[in-house]
Amino acid sequence: MSKVDVLIKRLDEGLPVPSYAHPGDAGADLRTAVDVELPPGERAVVPTGVAIALPDGYAAFVHPRSGLGAKLGVTIVNAPGTVDAGYRGEIKVTLLNTDLRDTVRLRRGDRVAQLVVQRVEHAVFHEVTELPGSARGADGFGSTGGFRGNEHSREGA
Numbered sequence: 001m002s003k004v005d006v007l008i009k010r011l012d013e014g015l016p017v018p019s020y021a022h023p024g025d026a027g028a029d030l031r032t033a034v035d036v037e038l039p040p041g042e043r044a045v046v047p048t049g050v051a052i053a054l055p056d057g058y059a060a061f062v063h064p065r066s067g068l069g070a071k072l073g074v075t076i077v078n079a080p081g082t083v084d085a086g087y088r089g090e091i092k093v094t095l096l097n098t099d100l101r102d103t104v105r106l107r108r109g110d111r112v113a114q115l116v117v118q119r120v121e122h123a124v125f126h127e128v129t130e131l132p133g134s135a136r137g138a139d140g141f142g143s144t145g146g147f148r149g150n151e152h153s154r155e156g157a
């Protein structure tokens with residue numbers, strides 16, 4: 001795994017600096033700095049107690065944790081959240097309880113998301129009147145096949 005240096009400031013010194021659970025993991029776990037109660041279908045913007053300074057040419061993406069999703073139905077509304085290189089504010093996570101029955105309770109210090117740091121590039125947009133052809137063309141949105149479990153899916157979906 002290649003490495004990049006990222007400056008980090010703890011806004012809450014009672015929480016550890018985010019870390020990777022295993023050497024090859026893509027995401028460093030982020031913790032909630034507060035207790036969170038999420039009734040069914042509700043969302044909350046949760047502080048993580050950290051701010052970072054990424055080098056130019058990088059971004060960090062706030063991804064959900066699969067265990068929280070599978071076990072509790074908790075996901076991130078804007079997944080993956082985008083942390084710009086110039087952002088110096090606290091990293092926040094917009095959690096959503098997708099469960100329709102159970103309230104989810106998370107404790108301060110629980111790992112609620114994972115931060116993936118990646119190189120990004122800026123496009124230089126060149127406006128044209130005709131795009132070059134391709135094998136796919138303009139086909140999309142299920143053009144390669146249906147979903148056999150749902151014969152009566154909404155038209156246009």
Ligand SMILES: O=c1ccn([C@H]2C[C@H](O)[C@@H](COP(=O)(O)OP(=O)(O)OP(=O)(O)O)O2)c(=O)[nH]1
Pocket residue numbers: 062078080081082083084085087090091092093094
């Ligand atoms: O999950 C997220 C997503 C974003 N941010 C922070 C970092 C990011 O640089 C800033 C702005 O995010 P974004 O551009 O996605 O939000 P926006 O609604 O477009 O806000 P803005 O108008 O400030 O760009 O908010 C987070 O802390 N967590």
Ligand SMILES: [Mg+2]
Pocket residue numbers: none
């Ligand atoms: Mg923005």
